[in-house]
Amino acid sequence: MLDIENLIEQLTLEEKISLLAGKDFWHTVPIPRLNIPSVRVSDGPNGVRGIKFFNGVPSNCFTCGTGMASTWNKDLLKQAGQLMGQEAKARGVHCILGPTCNMARSPLGGRTFESYSEDPVLSGFAAAKIIEGIQDEKVLACLKHFVCNDQEDFRKGVDTFLTERALREVYLKPFQIAIRDSNPKTLMTAYNKIDGEHVSQSKRFLQDILREEWGYEGTTMSDWFGTYSIKAALDAGLNLEMPGPTRFREVLQTAHKVYSNEIHMDVIDENVRKILKFVNEGLKIGIGENIVEKENDDPAAEALLRQVGDESIVLLKNENNLLPLNKSEKQSIAIMGPNAKATQDSGGGSASMAVRYKITPYDGIMKKIKEGGDNIVTEYTIGALLDKNLPDVGTSLTNKDGETGVTATFYKDAPEVTDRRVIERFNLSTSKLFLADFKSPNLDINELLYYADFEGSFVPEETGTYIFGCSCLGTAQVFIDNKLIVDNKTKQVRGDAFFLGMGTREELAEVQLTKGQKYEIRVEFGTSPTALVAKEFKEPGGVFFGFRYKSTPEEELSKAVEIAKKTDKVILVVGLSKEWESEGFDRPNIDIPGYTNKLIEEVCKVNKNVIIINQSGAPVAMPWASKVQSILQAWYGGNELGNTMADVIFGDHNPSGKLSLTFPNRVEDNPSFLNFGSTNGKVWYGEDVYIGYRFYEKTKKDVLWPFGFGLSYTQFEFSNLKVVAKEDVVDVTVDVKNTGDKEGGEVIQLYISPVDSAIPRPVKELKNFDKVLLKPNESKSVTITTSIKELTSYWDGYKNKWASDKGEYKVLIGNSSDNILLEDKFETTKSFNWLGL
Template identity: 65%
Template sequence: MTVSEVQQLDVEHLLHELTLDEKISLLAGIDFWHTAAIDRLDIPSVRVSDGPNGVRGTKFFDSVPSNCFPCGTGMAATFNKDLLHEAGQLMGKEAKLKGAHCILGPTCNIARGPLGGRAFESYSEDPLLSGHAASQVIQGIQSEKVLACIKHFVCNDQEDRRIAVDTIVTDRALREIYLKPFQIAFRDAQPKSLMTAYNKVNGEHVSQSKKLLQDILRGEWGFDGMTMSDWYGTYSMKEALDAGLNLEMPGGPRFRTPFPLAHKVNSNEIHEDSLDNNVRYVLKFVNEALKVGIPKDVVESPNNSPEASELLRRVGGESIVLLKNDNGILPLSKTASAGNEKIAVIGPNAKVTQDSGGGSASLTARYKVTPFDGIQNKLTEGNNTVSLEYALGAFLDKSLPDVGELLVNENGKKGITGKFYKNPPGSKNREFFESIDLLSTRIFMSDFKSKYIPVEQTLFYADFLGDFTPEETGTYEFGCSTMGTAQIFVNDKLIVDNKTHQVKGDAFFLGMGTREEKASIELEKGVTYKIKVEFGTGPTYTLHTEQAEKGGVYFGLRIVSTPEKEIQKAVDLAKKVDKVILCVGISKEWESEGFDRPDMDIPGYTDQLIEAVVKANPNVVVVNQSGSPVTMPWVEQVPALVQAWYGGNEAGNSIADVLFGDINPSGKLSLTFPRRIEDNPAYLNFGSTNGRVLYGEDVFVGYRYYEKIKRDVLFPFGYGLSYTSFEFGDLNVQANDDTLKVLVKVTNTGKIDGAESVQLYVQHVNPSVIRPVKELKDFEKVFLKAGESKAVHLELSVREATSFWNTYKSKWQSEKGTYNVLVGNSSDNATLKGEFETTKTVHWLGL
């Protein structure tokens, strides 16, 4: 069926037909993922789904597996607009397989500082790169008729007290830095919906701000789509409706409940027109959703296509940034030059797939490739003569790790078996009702459903069963945290009790669970042990909160060791091999929605591990996985360094492709990596202080700050090396009153095919206000064979390239004067210079 054949709702007619209660029901979700349906008038329910780096679907518990994309900062590091469009298209296709009409993403907040819990989920510190990345992903999603919901509008750039914090920001910084990526996305991609931020801006919650939702979003930018709150991010009834927050999510509603809202309308506390206008935008959203063509009886399914895997691998490969390559240690060879060569893969991230950061961006990936697996796969191709060995080196986990991959369920497959009961362990004639096999030992039951118990029933019990066979004899530590009650048994012996005495901790979403309780036991290599976790749902929780509901349990285990012992094992191995690949970084336990990082350091003993291994063997390649910068005190000692982000399903293969030269690295840093957290412009003004945060750096975010005060950084914005070399030349700059045209020739002067990112910066020679040294205004990626040259054409609006926000006039101002065009391949290497003149000062608003 074509779009023209889809039956559309007559919105204005329906506004006359709907009863007051029906209108009210449309203004809030009915559950976590769905809008209300009005069967009487053939108004269907619309399904939304997370998220920014993959489409989860409608389930947290036992969810249908998804394809996980690289994190936002990694996606932006590709500097490849066409590839980001392709990624968006794949997201749109996946949404339809999950029955979702709308994807809750992309996220295009600003990574203001390295410590933001969701910095990984956003794209960049730079508003133009963020805006173009969001725009391309949105265009890709909506090319599949699926709706994109751009988020979080605006200044949701930290997690500390995010629902209460008041962001104090100047109008100029708000416009030039924080609103700018949204403005670009609305100009170029027209997303069909928008999600408001949790926080306040200058004293007012965004979700009830007329200035932001009416004056700017609808008035200046002409947005005609639907606005929705972030989940539980609505704070009022009247104010939010009058400001134009169309949809409260999730449901059931907290503020838009039938009786009080109807009373407000009937008593003229809320104007009927205000109610109708919000309903109008919801109905328009439903009309757009109808064009997706998702059947009512759709069953969620994974996208198992090899084409999806190939694209994820390509995006991951292009996101990887080569930061150091002294003496050409990379790419590694798959064939030993003389005799047999040995490579050691060492590190806490070697045999773990860091596919995404934590929170709503995380999902159940349909498969995961670890760096070790990717490297091993590479070395088993063809007649390779390089052998591989492994050592852990250091622990990274904040809590004991998920051991779903290490256990065997009752059907003999990886994972655990969950057996569900209506009554607790030890009950006479205990009533069993369902058995489910699970792949993870991090179990969140919030949306658990069974046809054998009522949906509203929150009290039930489960035994989670799995066999564990240790690979070495030793002392093993078991542990669990819960939002409910839990006990761990090994061969029917109670080992861990998180039931009879519970202590508050920070487990689960927003820290509503217990601390992790631990205990140790001796296990023998090769012996199979039966692991059982007896779990009671939220109502059994002795620290009960309303949010506990069905609750959950996280449990894990690992061999007991000391940091010194693990480092020594790694050093001993490093001495025996020719080269070492160190897989380090952080994880979703440390970088997640719900909290900010306390510092920029890699937790635990990773730094000591790297320094010890480099002393033992200087031929070291460090692969760092993080969504934002980390401190690197060892950086001068290591010859090769790769930034690999959170790489999605194909992380391990993408890393191996770059390390062994099957992909010539072309990623560029989407964030500046400072030497110390103290160097960051947000250092003195990050996090909530008495409920407020001052954006004291104003417009000088990221490289804008470092360049202005001439502060040395570890690695600059836009930076990234290649296995080949490029030369820029023949710069030609032409401009009239409206358009700036830039032409530059790029030549691959090396011996390997590769890609380079042309970055165009603009500098006002004599501005009337303090401005950054230069600002990124466009970019383009070009692929070149060895020895090949291509002309790269960049064309952009003069007013966009030159304007700043005039706070006196409350308008954009393109100032008469001389501007330099600086072109290069990073913010610190834009040495090709041209100039143009503007003949008049222009003020403007809108898109």
């Protein structure tokens, strides 16, 4: 371990300054002279990618954040965190950049899927348990994004305005809970401003609240390119600027500010002290500097991913007990929908990764059907399209070695050059290629100009017209059997391709192909210096190319309706994808795009036994909800998404998920509707503390599906509520009995409502919860212990402290926010104020 104080004496000023920013995208700066090693970090909202966007080692992908919170299972979330820690060690990663516990303020938020909930307590407990699990493996967790990073619109500069009460009770509360319960070793600041000041250089947030009030001793780092000053950020205690090399903490300029007494030497030393503490924590893992990244193919990991996915799925509706289906019953089932044969494993942006394996809903369902013998006859059709752009065709092509995928050959020279010099050759699994971190020993470290051919053969399954296309950051042309089909090189139009819209629009062409004939597909690509548009980005660039059979929405719809007419049951897998929910942009509405709603409406007219499985990280509108018998919310399900859906559909897992978010009837009903997004660079959180269910209950507004709601294939009974108030805590005990004939899990949700209050407060607020698994006829007594100050307190804006008023408080126990089953009271005998954790 490093002797921090001794090192601070030995380090030169220049070396100290160099430690205060990253070395590159994923590493801190080492000081070999003093044996200070580099620490490696990795994105990790729903899996540990490692240090490569391009051609990285495939990872295990977890259910998205809102799905994980929908398990309401603290023990399971801790196990998931432990697996994340193991994934990190397999990739030589010391620190996972996650979890994300920003609030799901609006269903429109592009990164809502990464976070956990609209409720700060559920979000805080979920984050705390994930962190606890990660750090049990000696891996460092980085809690993010501190604070109010709740939208993507103008996210690096938006100025957020809100009351101190809303800030404390809602937006800071999950961070407070996570730091109190799990002590994350690192914390990442947000991009946005609050009250005119960037959080990443705010003494109020990084010193007064985080350090002084909460006593936090960990290391703070910026979000990537989220540092905006030299002096202000260092004075505030932003310890680490990421990524490197630095944009602000250049040695010459920073040293000049120290020598001229603009920045005190103690400020430099204190920030360095926190960096060295970060390095020391990383050393505990025992990861060497020359780690070889590897896949984690442990069957136990797959089983845990499946369990998390199983428990995340929420049964929203099940009229006439249509579910579960009997795989041994003679019947016909139609499987359709744009997500049936897709793998919506995660949302987009920094959550994206190369996933080790993916199970489509179709494959999961078919595997389950085969387990029951030959009793079920199935038929498939897509029914409606979802892709904003042409789909990834990596799994539809065969590479040069005869395997599934694409062969990528990189060259020094343009395609027209004879005897091109080869740089590297890879076989890839995707046709969506972003070269942000492509490196080769045959390229100079800063060399941006090079070329690549991406090749694969394709054999169509039916004769007809196919649409080919590509978008790029750079230049690209698509060839079929050496014939130019798509030109995104000699003419280009700026579009929204790539992260934050850096590239061109997708150029398209139609081609007639014959079933069974082999076609050679080649995409010739030049990096960003060859581009005609978007030349300001100093990135290597990339290309997204794809194709699909041409059909009209009406044709697909008609085909689906005809199949639905002649089958006993229809499983429709619908929802969104990472093209519609992603870091970098917010959603314009909560509608499912395209013809999906029309598909459901028309299928329901000809078949009464329709099962909807929706995949999204945030609420979607369901105008057809009253017309179908069964609805499942399945989120973005990671590797095991298809297996988990099949487990629930056929009853091998009894659904126990509860919604982590309210599903409104309309986006206009959401409390943030009038105040979401940036207006002239500002956003006002006008709903105050009335976020999510707190607003809907206060205004008595109907919703589609309430917060905390979820059905089961069995029934539960709550009884014998006992509330015992002690000096500092309240013990709430309740008996839960499974009165049905299937094993199942139930969530006990504890809400509090003051009988009288000095200020307006929500009708009730979630304060704690537990989950119990019961066999048929089994009963268990569950005790939930919570501190009195957490149960009773609100933020007193006059005293600028938490306030607990003496008096009576209702204890409300239910299995969703709108289904309170038992009620009791406790009384406090003194009022008090407090600060801290």
